[in-house]
Amino acid sequence: MSIFPYIYFMITSFHITKDEDQVGLYAGLVTSAFAFAEFSTGVFWGRLSDKIGRKPVLMIGLIGTLLSMFVFGFASSLPVALTARALGGALNGNIGVLQTTVAEIVTEKEHQPSAYAIMPFVWSLGSILGPLIGGALAEPCKNYPAVFSQGTLFDAYPFLLPNIVCAMILVVGILVGILFLEETHQEKRYRRDIGLEIGRKILRLFDKEGGLESFDKLQDANFEESRSLLEDEAPPGYRTTEGSPRYPSSRSLSPAAPPYTRSTLSVQPQKKAVPPSIQTAFTRPVIVHIIGYGILAYHTMSFDQLMPIFLSSKVSTVPPKLPFQFTGGFGMSSRDEGVLMVGQGFYAMFAQAVLFPLLAKRFGCLKVLRMAVILWPALYFLVPYTVLLPPQYRVLGICFCLLWRTTAQALTYPPNNIMLANSAPSMLVLGAINGVAGSTASLCRAFGPTITGFVYSKGLSIGVSGLGWWVTGLVCIMGAMESLLMEERKTDSSGPSPMDDEEEATSDHTMIDPLTIDAAIVAATRPDDSRPENVSKILIPLHPENRLPT
DSSP states (O other): OTTTTTHHHHHHHTTOOSOGGGHHHHHHHHHHHHHHHHHHHHHHHHHHHHHHOHHHHHHHHHHHHHHHHHHHHTOOSHHHHHHHHHHHHHTOOHHHHHHHHHHHHOOOGGGHHHHHTHHHHHHHHHHHHHHHHHHHHSSHHHHOTTTSOTTSHHHHSTTHHHHHHHHHHHHHHHHHHHHHOOOOOTTGGGSOOHHHHHHHHHHHHTOTTOHHHHHHHHHHHHHHHHHHHHSOOOOTTSOOSSOOOBOOSSSSOOOOBOOOOHIIIIISOSSOOOOOOHHHHSOHHHHHHHHHHHHHHHHHHHHHHHHHHHHHSOOOOSOOBTTTBBOOOOOOOHHHHHHHHHHHHHHHHHIIIIIHHHHHHHHOHHHHHHHHHHHTHHHHHHGGGGGGSOHHHHHHHHHHHHHHHHHHHHTTHHHHHHHHHHHOSOGGGHHHHHHHHHHHHHHHHHHHHHHHHHHHHHHHHTTBTTHHHHHHHHHHHHHHHHGGGOOOOOOSTTSOOTHHHHHHHHOOOOOOOHHHHHHHHHHHTSGGGOSHHHHHHHOOOOOTTTOOOO
16 A cells, blocks of 8 residues: 555656556556465465464565565666565465454354454555555655755665565564464464464563463463363362263263363364365355455455556646546645545544444345445546546545545455355365455456556547546446345354354364263262262263253
């Protein structure tokens, strides 16, 4: 997001072409390079996160973005800029992995709208800081001559400073991730994490009230309480040195297994679930949501690429020939664009955190998404006509369009992600599914700016600046039609959730009725029933059919 306010001026500084109408095409190439590279590696990072965990892949993505920003800041030609963006995209699979992480943390349907709004909310926060940093710090020697002198490093590389600042923010994010981010993968979360251990030690240094220590003791108390329900602990005087034997969850009485330990309760999974094959993972609902995600990515990225160029283009002095033949833009500086995008970002935070959860709980994710995508195409038709408004109303008109676009995006991405996660046949393949979804979106983000930039340039050559917008609107209409094929999978009591199979496959702990435990203790006190085989007759495992109603 930080490159959007100055990408037009950066392309101009490369002196590739003297035709300003071609700037949009090259800007689209730079924007698309990241997405093309991300598409080529998205499935790889998704499947790798299924094998090694989510946290390592997320950290690699942040480090890759960090390297990309440094190279991009030092870019003095188009090939270097393209290489830098491609490097960042190839090493970054974070979007799909983050969606998988959220899905693994939150499985209750009533909590999903609020949870899935967090990532777009943070994205909106970045859309505030990114354009603000990019617009305010680009070309510092030109904008702040009293602070940055001519002939310095920032004069030779006028777009280095915003990338350095963004890289510093990334360093903070990497450190926070290493020290405090917990693994969410169903099987990899049990392994030791040295970074988390260091992070907890750091927190204890600032924990003056002992809150963290109290939390640890509470966890230990919960563990002891759980263990006491599973171990055979007779009253004082009747305790033995061995716990009660653990029986499998079946009606047959097999030989005794080792007693429960802390590792079997809270550290190691008892049984490794077998994930479904990749072929069976991509069901019809999954494919439909992935296609919808790609269409969304295409036209939203096209909007993000066209809008800065549209705002930066000079005001036309050629009289328009309505209804379609007119050109020109708003003639804004990168600083003014940054301020405008900051305001858009603040509203996006409200829309993500407040508006979407309220509407989703009231109408459901599918209805909210359809409402937004059906109304969205009209926006692409109206945007070019804002330049024809009276001068005193032009900024107001473009602000209205930005609010419309922000609202539509807030009401489409989160519900699509929720329905995609809920449609997955197993959580064990959700990383691969989100990897394919991320790659599909990246491919569409790559083609979107490139095709739109080309169409926009051709439109300018024939005096129709709205051509790029209207072609993008046609793609948006396709998305509205495709939304009619979507289905919203129920995850409440009326149907199983994707987590049900994993919980059933990995949970091998036997649930024992407290009455049965008491009967076993009483039996153990009788001299003629003290033999283990008599006790085993009473300790019948609480198979689902034997459980008492609650």
